[in-house]
Amino acid sequence: METKSLLYGLIGFFAGGLLVSVAATTFDKPAPDSTDMGMSMSQMTESLKDKQGDEFDQAYITGMIEHHEGAVEMAQLAEENAKHEEIKALSRDIITAQKKEIDEMKQWQVEWDYSTDMKGVHSEHH
Numbered sequence: 001m002e003t004k005s006l007l008y009g010l011i012g013f014f015a016g017g018l019l020v021s022v023a024a025t026t027f028d029k030p031a032p033d034s035t036d037m038g039m040s041m042s043q044m045t046e047s048l049k050d051k052q053g054d055e056f057d058q059a060y061i062t063g064m065i066e067h068h069e070g071a072v073e074m075a076q077l078a079e080e081n082a083k084h085e086e087i088k089a090l091s092r093d094i095i096t097a098q099k100k101e102i103d104e105m106k107q108w109q110v111e112w113d114y115s116t117d118m119k120g121v122h123s124e125h126h
Helices: 002-024 041-048 051-082 087-111
Strands: none
Touching: 002 051, 041 051
């Protein structure tokens, strides 16, 4: 099997496993407070369906930051504990990419005056 094909297969397998793991570990877990923390991906997606504009953007960014932070945490475990070097390499790539995207989304929250507690959404933002 070609190395590139194996890598793409592992990426798909890891991404699918990540989604299943996030959903399985957060579905029945109560939220630590009144925010959307601890929601599964399907719950986050469902909560976005009735939102538009700034309200959508703010909720999307908040949910994606949480999702990416979970992916980084899983990838760090895989980098430390996986048997195969391909998984360790994939995990390092995920850590690098997801941390960069988290930083970018957090910067947007600041630039667009989106508070992280989901209050104070301003409709005048574009």
